[in-house]
Amino acid sequence: MAPMTRSMSPDGVPPSAAAGYYARRAAADVGLVITEGTVVDRPTAANDPNVPKFYGYDALTAWRPVVEQVHAAGSMIAPQLWHVGSAQPSKGEWTAHSSLESPSGLVRPDEPHGEPMSESAIADVIAAFVGSAAAARRLGFDAIQLHGAHGFLFDQFFWPALNRRTDGWGGATVAERSRFAAETVRAIRAAVGEDMALLFRISQFKTQDYNARIAHTPAELEAWLGALADAGVDLFDCSQRRFWDPEFEGSDLNLAGWAKKLTGRPTITVGSVGLTAEFVTADAGRPDSLAALLRRHERGEFDLVGVGRALLSDPTWAKTIRGGRFDQVRDYDPAALGSLH
Numbered sequence: 012m013a014p015m016t017r018s019m020s021p022d023g024v025p026p027s028a029a030a031g032y033y034a035r036r037a038a039a040d041v042g043l044v045i046t047e048g049t050v051v052d053r054p055t056a057a058n059d060p061n062v063p064k065f066y067g068y069d070a071l072t073a074w075r076p077v078v079e080q081v082h083a084a085g086s087m088i089a090p091q092l093w094h095v096g097s098a099q100p101s102k103g104e105w106t107a108h109s110s111l112e113s114p115s116g117l118v119r120p121d122e123p124h125g126e127p128m129s130e131s132a133i134a135d136v137i138a139a140f141v142g143s144a145a146a147a148r149r150l151g152f153d154a155i156q157l158h159g160a161h162g163f164l165f166d167q168f169f170w171p172a173l174n175r176r177t178d179g180w181g182g183a184t185v186a187e188r189s190r191f192a193a194e195t196v197r198a199i200r201a202a203v204g205e206d207m208a209l210l211f212r213i214s215q216f217k218t219q220d221y222n223a224r225i226a227h228t229p230a231e232l233e234a235w236l237g238a239l240a241d242a243g244v245d246l247f248d249c250s251q252r253r254f255w256d257p258e259f260e261g262s263d264l265n266l267a268g269w270a271k272k273l274t275g276r277p278t279i280t281v282g283s284v285g286l287t288a289e290f291v292t293a294d295a296g297r298p299d300s301l302a303a304l305l306r307r308h309e310r311g312e313f314d315l316v317g318v319g320r321a322l323l324s325d326p327t328w329a330k331t332i333r334g335g336r337f338d339q340v341r342d343y344d345p346a347a348l349g350s351l352h
Protein backbone atom coordinates (compact mmCIF):
# COMPACT_ATOMS: atom_id res chain seq x y z
CA MET A 12 0.00 0.00 0.00
CA ALA A 13 1.49 3.30 -1.10
CA PRO A 14 1.63 6.16 1.42
CA MET A 15 -1.50 8.31 1.17
CA THR A 16 -2.27 11.41 3.19
CA ARG A 17 -5.87 11.32 4.34
CA SER A 18 -6.00 14.48 6.50
CA MET A 19 -8.33 12.78 8.96
CA SER A 20 -6.28 13.08 12.15
CA PRO A 21 -7.66 16.04 14.15
CA ASP A 22 -4.85 17.81 16.03
CA GLY A 23 -2.44 15.32 14.50
CA VAL A 24 -3.80 12.31 16.40
CA PRO A 25 -4.80 9.31 14.25
CA PRO A 26 -8.51 8.51 14.76
CA SER A 27 -9.58 5.12 16.11
CA ALA A 28 -10.82 4.24 12.58
CA ALA A 29 -7.22 4.28 11.28
CA ALA A 30 -6.34 0.82 12.64
CA GLY A 31 -9.28 -0.83 10.87
CA TYR A 32 -8.59 1.12 7.69
CA TYR A 33 -5.01 -0.15 7.43
CA ALA A 34 -5.79 -3.64 8.78
CA ARG A 35 -8.53 -4.20 6.16
CA ARG A 36 -5.90 -3.84 3.42
CA ALA A 37 -3.44 -5.97 5.40
CA ALA A 38 -6.00 -8.74 5.83
CA ALA A 39 -6.60 -8.77 2.07
CA ASP A 40 -3.08 -9.68 0.95
CA VAL A 41 -1.27 -6.35 1.10
CA GLY A 42 2.21 -7.44 2.17
CA LEU A 43 3.56 -4.08 3.30
CA VAL A 44 1.55 -1.10 4.44
CA ILE A 45 3.32 2.24 4.17
CA THR A 46 1.31 4.71 6.21
CA GLU A 47 0.20 8.15 5.15
CA GLY A 48 2.86 10.82 5.62
CA THR A 49 3.24 11.44 9.35
CA VAL A 50 5.20 14.42 10.59
CA VAL A 51 8.23 14.77 12.83
CA ASP A 52 8.50 17.04 15.87
CA ARG A 53 9.09 20.48 14.30
CA PRO A 54 6.60 23.37 14.47
CA THR A 55 6.31 23.63 10.68
CA ALA A 56 6.76 19.99 9.65
CA ALA A 57 3.05 19.82 8.66
CA ASN A 58 1.11 22.28 6.53
CA ASP A 59 -2.24 20.78 7.52
CA PRO A 60 -3.43 20.27 11.14
CA ASN A 61 -5.23 17.05 10.20
CA VAL A 62 -2.07 15.26 9.14
CA PRO A 63 -0.99 12.79 11.83
CA LYS A 64 2.04 13.39 14.02
CA PHE A 65 4.67 10.82 14.76
CA TYR A 66 5.71 12.23 18.11
CA GLY A 67 4.13 13.04 21.45
CA TYR A 68 2.16 10.81 23.80
CA ASP A 69 -1.31 11.18 22.24
CA ALA A 70 -0.31 10.52 18.62
CA LEU A 71 2.12 7.70 19.40
CA THR A 72 -0.45 6.02 21.63
CA ALA A 73 -2.91 6.17 18.74
CA TRP A 74 -0.41 4.57 16.34
CA ARG A 75 -0.01 1.51 18.60
CA PRO A 76 -3.30 -0.23 17.67
CA VAL A 77 -2.54 0.45 14.01
CA VAL A 78 0.67 -1.60 14.24
CA GLU A 79 -0.99 -4.30 16.32
CA GLN A 80 -3.95 -4.76 13.99
CA VAL A 81 -1.86 -4.74 10.82
CA HIS A 82 0.43 -7.36 12.36
CA ALA A 83 -2.53 -9.44 13.51
CA ALA A 84 -3.75 -9.40 9.91
CA GLY A 85 -0.40 -10.79 8.78
CA SER A 86 1.21 -7.79 7.11
CA MET A 87 4.20 -5.54 7.74
CA ILE A 88 3.99 -1.80 8.30
CA ALA A 89 6.27 1.22 7.99
CA PRO A 90 5.43 4.81 8.92
CA GLN A 91 6.26 7.40 6.28
CA LEU A 92 8.13 10.14 8.15
CA TRP A 93 7.62 13.61 6.72
CA HIS A 94 8.56 17.27 6.92
CA VAL A 95 6.94 19.43 4.25
CA GLY A 96 9.61 22.14 4.33
CA SER A 97 8.21 25.17 2.51
CA ALA A 98 5.62 23.24 0.45
CA GLN A 99 2.13 24.71 0.44
CA PRO A 100 -0.90 22.53 1.20
CA SER A 101 -2.62 21.05 -1.82
CA LYS A 102 -6.05 22.26 -0.75
CA GLY A 103 -7.50 25.16 1.18
CA GLU A 104 -6.10 28.55 1.95
CA TRP A 105 -2.43 28.70 2.74
CA THR A 106 -1.49 30.70 5.79
CA ALA A 107 2.24 31.00 5.53
CA HIS A 108 3.98 30.28 8.81
CA SER A 109 6.56 32.93 9.52
CA SER A 110 9.36 30.46 10.17
CA LEU A 111 9.07 27.84 7.45
CA GLU A 112 12.06 25.52 7.22
CA SER A 113 13.61 25.23 3.77
CA PRO A 114 17.14 25.14 2.36
CA SER A 115 17.20 28.64 0.89
CA GLY A 116 14.01 30.38 2.03
CA LEU A 117 12.14 29.66 -1.22
CA VAL A 118 8.62 28.20 -1.57
CA ARG A 119 9.02 27.88 -5.34
CA PRO A 120 11.85 28.70 -7.69
CA ASP A 121 12.32 32.48 -7.36
CA GLU A 122 9.52 32.88 -4.75
CA PRO A 123 11.13 33.79 -1.43
CA HIS A 124 9.52 33.19 1.95
CA GLY A 125 11.39 33.02 5.23
CA GLU A 126 15.05 32.40 5.89
CA PRO A 127 17.37 29.61 4.82
CA MET A 128 17.67 26.99 7.56
CA SER A 129 20.46 27.63 10.05
CA GLU A 130 22.98 24.98 11.05
CA SER A 131 21.11 24.52 14.31
CA ALA A 132 17.73 24.17 12.54
CA ILE A 133 19.26 21.48 10.31
CA ALA A 134 20.61 19.65 13.36
CA ASP A 135 17.22 19.94 15.10
CA VAL A 136 15.33 18.55 12.10
CA ILE A 137 17.71 15.59 11.85
CA ALA A 138 17.18 15.00 15.58
CA ALA A 139 13.40 15.14 15.09
CA PHE A 140 13.59 12.44 12.39
CA VAL A 141 15.75 10.31 14.69
CA GLY A 142 13.21 10.76 17.49
CA SER A 143 10.35 9.55 15.30
CA ALA A 144 12.39 6.65 13.90
CA ALA A 145 13.26 5.52 17.42
CA ALA A 146 9.57 5.75 18.34
CA ALA A 147 8.69 3.59 15.33
CA ARG A 148 11.09 0.95 16.53
CA ARG A 149 9.70 1.05 20.07
CA LEU A 150 6.13 0.72 18.77
CA GLY A 151 7.05 -2.39 16.78
CA PHE A 152 6.93 -1.02 13.23
CA ASP A 153 8.84 -3.26 10.80
CA ALA A 154 10.55 -0.57 8.76
CA ILE A 155 10.76 3.19 8.32
CA GLN A 156 10.16 5.21 5.20
CA LEU A 157 11.55 8.72 4.73
CA HIS A 158 9.52 10.95 2.41
CA GLY A 159 12.20 12.28 0.10
CA ALA A 160 9.86 12.87 -2.86
CA HIS A 161 7.32 15.30 -4.35
CA GLY A 162 9.04 18.59 -3.48
CA PHE A 163 8.97 18.30 0.33
CA LEU A 164 11.90 19.10 2.64
CA PHE A 165 14.43 16.43 1.59
CA ASP A 166 13.52 16.99 -2.05
CA GLN A 167 13.89 20.77 -1.60
CA PHE A 168 17.53 20.09 -0.71
CA PHE A 169 17.99 17.80 -3.75
CA TRP A 170 16.43 20.33 -6.13
CA PRO A 171 18.86 23.04 -7.29
CA ALA A 172 15.97 25.46 -8.00
CA LEU A 173 15.17 25.52 -4.24
CA ASN A 174 18.62 24.71 -2.83
CA ARG A 175 20.87 27.66 -3.60
CA ARG A 176 23.10 27.14 -0.58
CA THR A 177 26.82 27.62 -0.96
CA ASP A 178 27.74 25.94 2.34
CA GLY A 179 28.18 22.22 3.00
CA TRP A 180 24.41 21.55 2.54
CA GLY A 181 24.26 22.75 -1.06
CA GLY A 182 26.41 22.65 -4.16
CA ALA A 183 26.51 22.15 -7.89
CA THR A 184 26.32 18.34 -7.71
CA VAL A 185 23.40 16.22 -6.62
CA ALA A 186 25.72 14.28 -4.31
CA GLU A 187 26.44 17.52 -2.43
CA ARG A 188 22.75 18.41 -2.25
CA SER A 189 22.02 14.89 -0.94
CA ARG A 190 24.04 15.49 2.21
CA PHE A 191 21.06 16.58 4.36
CA ALA A 192 19.13 13.40 3.51
CA ALA A 193 22.26 11.25 3.81
CA GLU A 194 23.11 12.66 7.25
CA THR A 195 19.54 12.03 8.38
CA VAL A 196 19.73 8.44 7.15
CA ARG A 197 23.07 7.93 8.95
CA ALA A 198 21.71 9.34 12.20
CA ILE A 199 18.59 7.16 12.00
CA ARG A 200 20.66 4.08 11.20
CA ALA A 201 22.86 4.75 14.26
CA ALA A 202 19.74 5.04 16.43
CA VAL A 203 17.65 2.09 15.19
CA GLY A 204 20.43 -0.41 14.47
CA GLU A 205 21.29 -2.49 11.43
CA ASP A 206 18.29 -4.81 11.41
CA MET A 207 15.53 -2.27 10.78
CA ALA A 208 14.84 -1.66 7.11
CA LEU A 209 15.15 1.95 5.96
CA LEU A 210 13.09 2.83 2.89
CA PHE A 211 13.60 6.10 1.05
CA ARG A 212 10.99 7.57 -1.32
CA ILE A 213 12.18 9.63 -4.27
CA SER A 214 10.58 11.26 -7.28
CA GLN A 215 11.80 13.36 -10.15
CA PHE A 216 8.56 15.41 -10.30
CA LYS A 217 7.63 17.96 -7.67
CA THR A 218 4.17 19.11 -6.62
CA GLN A 219 5.56 22.61 -7.32
CA ASP A 220 6.61 21.59 -10.88
CA TYR A 221 5.63 18.31 -12.51
CA ASN A 222 8.36 18.71 -15.14
CA ALA A 223 11.21 19.20 -12.67
CA ARG A 224 13.97 16.59 -12.61
CA ILE A 225 16.78 15.92 -10.19
CA ALA A 226 18.62 13.41 -12.40
CA HIS A 227 18.84 14.17 -16.12
CA THR A 228 21.08 11.17 -16.85
CA PRO A 229 21.71 7.73 -15.38
CA ALA A 230 25.06 9.05 -14.09
CA GLU A 231 23.26 11.75 -12.07
CA LEU A 232 20.77 9.20 -10.74
CA GLU A 233 23.68 7.00 -9.68
CA ALA A 234 25.39 9.90 -7.88
CA TRP A 235 22.13 10.86 -6.13
CA LEU A 236 21.02 7.43 -4.99
CA GLY A 237 24.58 6.22 -4.43
CA ALA A 238 25.03 8.88 -1.75
CA LEU A 239 21.84 7.69 -0.03
CA ALA A 240 22.63 3.99 -0.38
CA ASP A 241 26.10 4.57 1.11
CA ALA A 242 24.44 6.32 4.05
CA GLY A 243 22.32 3.24 4.78
CA VAL A 244 19.16 3.22 2.64
CA ASP A 245 18.00 -0.38 2.12
CA LEU A 246 15.32 0.16 -0.51
CA PHE A 247 14.20 2.94 -2.86
CA ASP A 248 10.49 3.63 -3.35
CA CYS A 249 10.45 5.27 -6.78
CA SER A 250 7.43 7.48 -7.24
CA GLN A 251 6.25 8.04 -10.80
CA ARG A 252 2.86 9.22 -11.94
CA ARG A 253 2.71 6.25 -14.39
CA PHE A 254 4.78 3.12 -13.83
CA TRP A 255 5.20 2.51 -17.56
CA ASP A 256 6.94 5.83 -18.30
CA PRO A 257 10.58 5.25 -19.33
CA GLU A 258 12.98 7.30 -17.22
CA PHE A 259 15.71 8.03 -19.75
CA GLU A 260 15.86 7.88 -23.55
CA GLY A 261 17.05 4.67 -25.16
CA SER A 262 15.58 2.21 -22.64
CA ASP A 263 12.11 1.32 -21.41
CA LEU A 264 13.33 0.94 -17.80
CA ASN A 265 11.25 3.01 -15.40
CA LEU A 266 12.61 4.95 -12.41
CA ALA A 267 12.52 1.89 -10.12
CA GLY A 268 14.26 -0.12 -12.84
CA TRP A 269 17.12 2.36 -13.13
CA ALA A 270 17.38 2.78 -9.35
CA LYS A 271 17.76 -0.98 -8.92
CA LYS A 272 20.21 -1.34 -11.80
CA LEU A 273 22.43 1.50 -10.57
CA THR A 274 22.41 0.86 -6.80
CA GLY A 275 21.78 -2.88 -6.54
CA ARG A 276 19.20 -2.07 -3.85
CA PRO A 277 15.66 -3.46 -4.06
CA THR A 278 13.05 -1.03 -5.33
CA ILE A 279 9.31 -0.35 -5.30
CA THR A 280 7.58 0.83 -8.46
CA VAL A 281 4.36 2.82 -8.16
CA GLY A 282 2.11 4.98 -10.30
CA SER A 283 -1.35 4.37 -11.78
CA VAL A 284 -1.42 0.64 -11.10
CA GLY A 285 -4.92 -0.76 -11.55
CA LEU A 286 -6.92 2.44 -11.94
CA THR A 287 -9.23 0.90 -14.53
CA ALA A 288 -10.83 -2.50 -14.95
CA GLU A 289 -9.02 -2.88 -18.32
CA PHE A 290 -5.76 -3.08 -16.35
CA VAL A 291 -6.41 -6.77 -15.70
CA THR A 292 -7.85 -7.76 -19.06
CA ALA A 293 -5.48 -6.03 -21.52
CA ASP A 294 -2.48 -7.99 -22.82
CA ALA A 295 1.17 -7.07 -22.37
CA GLY A 296 1.03 -5.07 -25.61
CA ARG A 297 -0.58 -2.33 -23.52
CA PRO A 298 2.14 -0.80 -21.33
CA ASP A 299 -0.30 0.11 -18.53
CA SER A 300 -1.63 -3.46 -18.12
CA LEU A 301 -1.15 -6.01 -15.35
CA ALA A 302 0.51 -8.29 -17.93
CA ALA A 303 3.09 -5.61 -18.81
CA LEU A 304 3.67 -4.89 -15.10
CA LEU A 305 4.26 -8.59 -14.40
CA ARG A 306 6.63 -8.85 -17.34
CA ARG A 307 8.71 -6.01 -15.92
CA HIS A 308 8.71 -7.72 -12.53
CA GLU A 309 9.78 -11.04 -14.04
CA ARG A 310 12.67 -9.23 -15.75
CA GLY A 311 13.78 -8.11 -12.27
CA GLU A 312 13.16 -4.42 -12.87
CA PHE A 313 11.79 -3.94 -9.32
CA ASP A 314 10.87 -6.04 -6.29
CA LEU A 315 7.61 -4.58 -4.98
CA VAL A 316 4.65 -2.79 -6.51
CA GLY A 317 3.05 0.11 -4.66
CA VAL A 318 -0.68 0.52 -5.05
CA GLY A 319 -2.40 3.72 -3.98
CA ARG A 320 -5.78 4.79 -5.27
CA ALA A 321 -6.95 1.32 -6.36
CA LEU A 322 -6.60 0.23 -2.73
CA LEU A 323 -8.59 3.22 -1.50
CA SER A 324 -11.59 2.30 -3.65
CA ASP A 325 -11.35 -1.40 -2.92
CA PRO A 326 -9.62 -2.56 0.28
CA THR A 327 -9.62 -6.12 -1.09
CA TRP A 328 -8.05 -5.15 -4.45
CA ALA A 329 -4.81 -7.11 -3.90
CA LYS A 330 -6.62 -10.28 -2.86
CA THR A 331 -8.98 -10.05 -5.82
CA ILE A 332 -6.09 -9.66 -8.26
CA ARG A 333 -4.09 -12.43 -6.58
CA GLY A 334 -7.07 -14.75 -6.78
CA GLY A 335 -7.53 -14.00 -10.48
CA ARG A 336 -11.13 -12.85 -9.92
CA PHE A 337 -10.80 -10.28 -12.67
CA ASP A 338 -14.55 -9.94 -13.19
CA GLN A 339 -14.73 -8.31 -9.74
CA VAL A 340 -12.22 -5.55 -10.55
CA ARG A 341 -13.75 -2.08 -10.83
CA ASP A 342 -12.48 1.30 -12.01
CA TYR A 343 -11.02 3.56 -9.31
CA ASP A 344 -13.74 5.70 -7.72
CA PRO A 345 -12.57 9.08 -6.31
CA ALA A 346 -15.50 8.99 -3.86
CA ALA A 347 -13.20 6.76 -1.77
CA LEU A 348 -11.19 9.85 -0.82
CA GLY A 349 -14.03 10.96 1.43
CA SER A 350 -13.76 8.38 4.19
CA LEU A 351 -11.48 5.89 5.94
CA HIS A 352 -13.49 2.87 4.84
Ligand SMILES: Cc1cc2nc3c(=O)[nH]c(=O)nc-3n(C[C@H](O)[C@H](O)[C@H](O)COP(=O)(O)O)c2cc1C
Nearest residue numbers: 013014015016047048250281282283284318319320
Ligand atom coordinates in the same frame (compact mmCIF):
# COMPACT_ATOMS: atom_id res chain seq x y z
C1 LIG B 1 -5.02 10.85 -1.56
C2 LIG B 1 -3.55 10.68 -1.83
C3 LIG B 1 -2.64 11.04 -0.84
C4 LIG B 1 -1.27 10.87 -1.06
N1 LIG B 1 -0.39 11.16 -0.04
C5 LIG B 1 0.92 10.83 -0.16
C6 LIG B 1 1.80 10.92 0.94
O1 LIG B 1 1.44 11.26 2.08
N2 LIG B 1 3.09 10.57 0.75
C7 LIG B 1 3.56 10.16 -0.47
O2 LIG B 1 4.75 9.86 -0.61
N3 LIG B 1 2.72 10.05 -1.53
C8 LIG B 1 1.43 10.33 -1.40
N4 LIG B 1 0.57 10.12 -2.45
C9 LIG B 1 1.07 9.48 -3.69
C10 LIG B 1 0.84 7.96 -3.62
O3 LIG B 1 1.67 7.35 -2.66
C11 LIG B 1 1.14 7.31 -4.98
O4 LIG B 1 2.51 7.45 -5.28
C12 LIG B 1 0.29 7.90 -6.11
O5 LIG B 1 -1.07 8.02 -5.72
C13 LIG B 1 0.39 7.04 -7.36
O6 LIG B 1 -0.07 5.75 -7.11
P1 LIG B 1 -1.57 5.27 -7.54
O7 LIG B 1 -1.70 5.65 -8.98
O8 LIG B 1 -1.55 3.79 -7.29
O9 LIG B 1 -2.54 6.00 -6.70
C14 LIG B 1 -0.80 10.33 -2.28
C15 LIG B 1 -1.73 9.99 -3.26
C16 LIG B 1 -3.09 10.13 -3.05
C17 LIG B 1 -4.06 9.72 -4.12
